Amino acid sequence: MWKGRLAILAILVVSVLAGLSMFTVRGAGNNQLEVYSWWTGPGEEDGLAAMAKAFEGANPGVRFVNAAVSGGAGSNAKAILASRLLANDPPDSYQRHAGLELLDDVRSGKVQDLTELYHQQGWTKVFPKGLVDNLTIDGRIYAVPVNIHRANLMWYSPRTLKDLGLPGPPKTWAEFLQQADAIKAKGRTPLAVGPEWSQKHLLETVLLGELGADKYERLFNGGISWLSPDVTAALGTFAKVLGVSDVKSAAGDWQPQLDKVLSGSAVYAVMGDWSSSYLEQSKKLRWETDYNVAASPGTEGVYDFLSDSFTLPTGARRPDLARKWLVECGSAAGQNLFNPLKGSIPARTDADAGLYKGYLGWALRQWRDPNTRIVGSLTHGVVANNAYNAEIDSALGLFVQHGDQGRFARTVEQQFRETQ
Amino acid sequence: MTSVDRSGPAAHVARHSSEPARPAFVPPQRRPRKQRGPRWLPGLVLVSPSLILIGVFVYGFLGWNVRVSFTNWRGLSPKYHFVGLSNYTALLRDERFRADVRNLVIFTLVFVAGAMLLGFLMAMLLDRGVRGEAFLRGVYLFPMAISFIATAIVWRWLLDNGSGADTAGINKLLTVVGLGFLRSDWHKSDSIWAISAVALPAGWALSGYVMALFLAGMRGVNETLRESARMDGASEVQIFWYIVRPALRPVTFSALLIMVHISLKTFDLLYALDQGNLRIDTPSLYMWFTTFDGGFYDRGATIATVLLIGVALVVGPYVWYSLRTERR
Numbered sequence: 009m010w011k012g013r014l015a016i017l018a019i020l021v022v023s024v025l026a027g028l029s030m031f032t033v034r035g036a037g038n039n040q041l042e043v044y045s046w047w048t049g050p051g052e053e054d055g056l057a058a059m060a061k062a063f064e065g066a067n068p069g070v071r072f073v074n075a076a077v078s079g080g081a082g083s084n085a086k087a088i089l090a091s092r093l094l095a096n097d098p099p100d101s102y103q104r105h106a107g108l109e110l111l112d113d114v115r116s117g118k119v120q121d122l123t124e125l126y127h128q129q130g131w132t133k134v135f136p137k138g139l140v141d142n143l144t145i146d147g148r149i150y151a152v153p154v155n156i157h158r159a160n161l162m163w164y165s166p167r168t169l170k171d172l173g174l175p176g177p178p179k180t181w182a183e184f185l186q187q188a189d190a191i192k193a194k195g196r197t198p199l200a201v202g203p204e205w206s207q208k209h210l211l212e213t214v215l216l217g218e219l220g221a222d223k224y225e226r227l228f229n230g231g232i233s234w235l236s237p238d239v240t241a242a243l244g245t246f247a248k249v250l251g252v253s254d255v256k257s258a259a260g261d262w263q264p265q266l267d268k269v270l271s272g273s274a275v276y277a278v279m280g281d282w283s284s285s286y287l288e289q290s291k292k293l294r295w296e297t298d299y300n301v302a303a304s305p306g307t308e309g310v311y312d313f314l315s316d317s318f319t320l321p322t323g324a325r326r327p328d329l330a331r332k333w334l335v336e337c338g339s340a341a342g343q344n345l346f347n348p349l350k351g352s353i354p355a356r357t358d359a360d361a362g363l364y365k366g367y368l369g370w371a372l373r374q375w376r377d378p379n380t381r382i383v384g385s386l387t388h389g390v391v392a393n394n395a396y397n398a399e400i401d402s403a404l405g406l407f408v409q410h411g412d413q414g415r416f417a418r419t420v421e422q423q424f425r426e427t428q
Numbered sequence: 429m430t431s432v433d434r435s436g437p438a439a440h441v442a443r444h445s446s447e448p449a450r451p452a453f454v455p456p457q458r459r460p461r462k463q464r465g466p467r468w469l470p471g472l473v474l475v476s477p478s479l480i481l482i483g484v485f486v487y488g489f490l491g492w493n494v495r496v497s498f499t500n501w502r503g504l505s506p507k508y509h510f511v512g513l514s515n516y517t518a519l520l521r522d523e524r525f526r527a528d529v530r531n532l533v534i535f536t537l538v539f540v541a542g543a544m545l546l547g548f549l550m551a552m553l554l555d556r557g558v559r560g561e562a563f564l565r566g567v568y569l570f571p572m573a574i575s576f577i578a579t580a581i582v583w584r585w586l587l588d589n590g591s592g593a594d595t596a597g598i599n600k601l602l603t604v605v606g607l608g609f610l611r612s613d614w615h616k617s618d619s620i621w622a623i624s625a626v627a628l629p630a631g632w633a634l635s636g637y638v639m640a641l642f643l644a645g646m647r648g649v650n651e652t653l654r655e656s657a658r659m660d661g662a663s664e665v666q667i668f669w670y671i672v673r674p675a676l677r678p679v680t681f682s683a684l685l686i687m688v689h690i691s692l693k694t695f696d697l698l699y700a701l702d703q704g705n706l707r708i709d710t711p712s713l714y715m716w717f718t719t720f721d722g723g724f725y726d727r728g729a730t731i732a733t734v735l736l737i738g739v740a741l742v743v744g745p746y747v748w749y750s751l752r753t754e755r756r
Contacts, residue, residue: 083721086720090504090720093504116504116505117505205704256616256618257589257613260701273590273593394503395722397721398722402706405704406706409618419523
């Protein structure tokens with residue numbers, strides 16, 4: 009009989025201990041900063057670690073807790089973050105793409121206004137105006153950008169272009185379609201595409217190239233309709249571009265998409281400039297000799313950006329530490345620690361340019377050029393809120409199947425109105 | 429005592445029958461403790477933790493989910509404003525959802541039929557006494573031990589539909605052995621049957637499990653029944669049809685139910701195989717993306733409720749059937 013009682017006692021002790029351990033996890037870190045991100049890939053993880061080390065060095069005794077969640081280009085992290093925000097259990101700071109991806113958080117009161125911090129740190133002067141405009145939601149700023157990526161880029165292999173006798177990357181989508189005929193005649197794929205989001209990325213660059221920066225911005229803020237003649241023509245171009253791509257056998261991810269360009273079976277690929285760290289660090293290729301890149305057709309002088317930024321959540325356990333973290337994120341020193349490792353450029357225009365070589369140096373010069381027009385990316389959360397963006401995903405996925413351009417435009421137009 | 433035991437079958441019989449006849453060896457009975465409370469109470473107390481946990485975490489949240497499906501909750505601030513059935517009617521008109529339901533039905537039909545048939549054939553072959561049966565059983569069962577995500581990553585390459593220099597995976601294998609005309613676009617094909625290509629990895633993973641179920645069922649058929657049928661001059665086909673087949677009915681039923689509900693829930697395989705390809709989109713994927721990417725908690729909950737009803741329609745008859753047979 010005592011054996012049975014002992015067993016029951018043992019179970020009780022174990023369950024109490026298990027319960028206690030939960031409390032200790034919650035209670036232990038009053039002197040820690042929990043930062044939530046989806047930076048788990050090569051390069052970006054090292055960049056985050058470098059910033060964490062600097063933060064711990066500047067704040068002795070404080071532990072930097074890296075609560076990164078991997079997978080799905082951030083979509084797994086976003087799902088888990090949503091459940092934490094709904095439970096009012098936010099980390100001390102979390103990552104979002106700068107722009108309207110944060111709209112829901114702002115309207116739901118999940119993040120705190122950082123406009124004062126911007127004035128105090130003088131950030132409005134060191135970030136380009138185009139960036140600050142895209143960061144501003146309802147007149148206030150809620151996130152601090154660490155890095156800048158560029159979306160409107162077309163990657164190619166100079167060797168392939170030489171083999172095919174092409175003079176250079178196309179300046180307009182019309183020119184691309186002309187080149188495409190010649191490329192197809194030689195048995196190669198003119199344009200490699202990847203999974204659904206990369207097709208949306210392509211849609212965004214075609215719209216930008218065909219409409220120009222002003223109309224592109226007005227399309228996404230409701231100034232012009234998806235059914236207007238200009239947009240209809242641009243969507244027609246998009247359909248033609250998809251037609252000469254390998255969308256029927258699209259790659260499963262963006263790296264294999266670029267691999268097709270490297271192997272020469274495809275000639276061009278539209279992708280963001282996270283490609284450069286893949287090409288240079290994983291594939292050991294050199295910019296301009298082994299691979300090259302140009303602004304996507306029709307977008308010379310336009311910088312279609314996306315940016316990883318950090319927030320100050322409402323109900324953060326250590327808002328004081330979170331503010332210090334945000335100051336580091338926005339500082340030239342912090343951005344210079346992170347960006348060379350991640351393979352992106354600093355959002356600040358006064359960070360040391362010498363640290364950015366090869367492709368990154370080229371990108372940084374354009375970012376800082378006062379004549380460069382800055383617009384926000386659709387696919388990467390700058391110009392469309394999450395609801396609208398997810399509905400475009402559905403509509404585009406169906407469009408790739410049915411090919412009915414009018415139906416696509418009507419659906420997206422209606423969804424714009426329903427998700428504002 | 430032991431020496432007597434070893435002496436033969438007769439001794440066994442003797443020992444069993446003689447034991448009650450030796451009261452001297454029975455240890456003195458401990459006085460039963462006084463019974464406090466009704467007899468059913470200890471049992472209830474024992475199962476109550478799991479009852480409470482299931483009640484809260486399964487049925488409680490299930491009810492909450494149904495409640496959300498009747499609201500207009502979008503985004504990070506929960507709203508419980510009652511909107512009636514409007515989420516359900518919107519879902520009926522939703523082009524993506526309708527395609528998803530069609531995909532799910534096709535996938536379930538192809539996958540369940542394929543896995544059942546393959547599993548059954550493998551079980552029948554193994555049952556006939558193949559050499560190295562234990563090894564083969566392990567080989568067939570092994571894919572089930574691999575997570576669906578890993579399965580999908582491997583099959584993403586196997587089902588690659590690149591052409592020309594980009595040919596890879598199964599298509600390349602077919603070309604190499606001279607069967608290039610069988611080349612397929614698999615799950616990227618334009619046909620509405622595209623999703624049935626996913627039955628290949630799903631069946632690869634689970635037909636071994638069906639095989640194990642059937643094999644156990646076949647082994648459970650009493651050998652004396654087969655023997656006596658043979659004595660009566662029945663052929664092996666007749667033995668299978670009249671003896672083994674009826675005995676396999678409960679196993680078939682269970683296997684079918686397990687496969688159908690796995691099929692309805694399939695998420696990770698499709699998620700990792702080709703994310704965002706709506707040709708292989710199903711309601712569970714749409715639920716995930718619309719809820720967590722778009723913040724449409726109302727629509728996500730509605731899809732979940734519809735899925736729940738779908739699964740209940742499958743499981744309900746099974747529960748009813750097993751309750752009825754148990755009562756008999």
